[in-house]
Amino acid sequence: MAADADSVTLVGIERLQRIVLADLQGARAKLEEFNSYSQRRMSDVKPTVAYCRRIKKLRETLYKTFERIRNLKQKIATLEALKNTLNAQEKLEEIAAQGEGDPAASEFDL
Numbered sequence: 001m002a003a004d005a006d007s008v009t010l011v012g013i014e015r016l017q018r019i020v021l022a023d024l025q026g027a028r029a030k031l032e033e034f035n036s037y038s039q040r041r042m043s044d045v046k047p048t049v050a051y052c053r054r055i056k057k058l059r060e061t062l063y064k065t066f067e068r069i070r071n072l073k074q075k076i077a078t079l080e081a082l083k084n085t086l087n088a089q090e091k092l093e094e095i096a097a098q099g100e101g102d103p104a105a106s107e108f109d110l
Contacts (some may be wrong), residue, residue: 016072016079030065
């Protein structure tokens with residue numbers, strides 16, 4: 001059962017990491033677009049209304065993307081902690097199974 005939970009956890013971590021990578025690639029594209037708009041603004045004397053709306057929309061999109069990435073990274077950290085807990089539990093079960101045949105270990109049972 002622990003092996004099933006461990007493999008599910010690994011699959012979840014890998015899936016979330018792929019999502020983070022895709023979000024980072026999307027954020028990079030939006031950031032490049034934002035930078036190109038910023039460079040254009042340097043040459044413009046007076047920004048247009050459409051330009052200001054586009055910059056505002058790009059900022060909002062970037063903020064939401066980075067917020068989503070931050071949340072996904074927290075989920076990955078939680079899943080990795082769960083995986084470590086499952087691994088530790090498996091090791092404790094193995095140690096307990098090895099000690100069952102030892103008569104000296106029985107006096108420490110609760």
